[in-house]
Amino acid sequence: MRALIVSDVHSNLEAFGSVVDDAKARDGFDEIWSLGDLVGYGPDPGACIDLLRDHQHQGVAGNHDLASIGELSLEAFNSHAAAANRWTAKQLTKDQFDFLGELPLKLESDGFTFVHGSPRDPVWEYVVSVSAAVASFLHFDTQRCLVGHSHIPFICRPSEDGAVFLEFPLDTPIALGDDRMIINPGGVGQPRDSDPRASYAIYDSEQATATHHRVKYDIPKTQGKMRDHELPEFLAERLAYGR
Numbered sequence: 001m002r003a004l005i006v007s008d009v010h011s012n013l014e015a016f017g018s019v020v021d022d023a024k025a026r027d028g029f030d031e032i033w034s035l036g037d038l039v040g041y042g043p044d045p046g047a048c049i050d051l052l053r054d055h056q057h058q059g060v061a062g063n064h065d066l067a068s069i070g071e072l073s074l075e076a077f078n079s080h081a082a083a084a085n086r087w088t089a090k091q092l093t094k095d096q097f098d099f100l101g102e103l104p105l106k107l108e109s110d111g112f113t114f115v116h117g118s119p120r121d122p123v124w125e126y127v128v129s130v131s132a133a134v135a136s137f138l139h140f141d142t143q144r145c146l147v148g149h150s151h152i153p154f155i156c157r158p159s160e161d162g163a164v165f166l167e168f169p170l171d172t173p174i175a176l177g178d179d180r181m182i183i184n185p186g187g188v189g190q191p192r193d194s195d196p197r198a199s200y201a202i203y204d205s206e207q208a209t210a211t212h213h214r215v216k217y218d219i220p221k222t223q224g225k226m227r228d229h230e231l232p233e234f235l236a237e238r239l240a241y242g243r
């Protein structure tokens with residue numbers, strides 16, 4: 001079984017479509033695993049939900065998903081994100097709205113725990129520090145955990161000092177072995193590691209590997225739609241820089 005692992009699609013249909021096409025062109029996949037924030041920021045929330053649902057899929061909710069359906073207060077978001085979430089809420093059909101509302105915050109499948117933020121706080125916590133990683137390892141029962149939220153790809157392993165963050169190298173299958181591990185596939189629709197290409201991972205259960213890939217997408221097209229919908233200019237501009 002091969003799973004396409006995506007996080008933080010953020011209503012960016014050009015990015016998500018390019019990821020799906022790129023994964024199909026490599027060796028294909030059997031299902032999509034989504035780590036949340038399908039919507040928010042970008043111009044195509046409904047189409048991104050539909051593209052996920054066109055495939056076999058499993059997934060969890062992120063903070064933007066919950067905010068867009070009124071389950072999290074917009075006061076917890078900065079003004080750009082809140083404006084985009086308010087706009088997103090008006091774009092969704094009842095069916096798409098209900099789909100977001102039914103996503104769990106945490107799920108376990110194939111030896112992985114899926115969360116958006118961290119296993120300790122799936123909605124808000126960023127796993128970006130050693131202390132958060134150490135706490136995270138105490139909060140899941142499976143061998144491995146998949147997280148998103150920071151839009152930064154990494155592999156994290158337990159170490160003598162607690163935990164160590166490692167680069168998730170491109171196009172190189174990582175043997176998962178018996179070690180415990182936290183993996184972030186990076187962000188599809190709004191990368192923040194200074195590489196504007198959409199980021200994703202493939203899990204291959206037979207090889208027991210995870211592989212990180214990046215793919216270019218039509219950034220000006222997404223930006224044009226954001227401007228047409230009068231979404232915050234800052235959110236359009238940052239896509240070009242991957243920050």
Ligand code: ZN
Pocket residue numbers: 008010037062064149150151
């Ligand atoms: Zn996000």
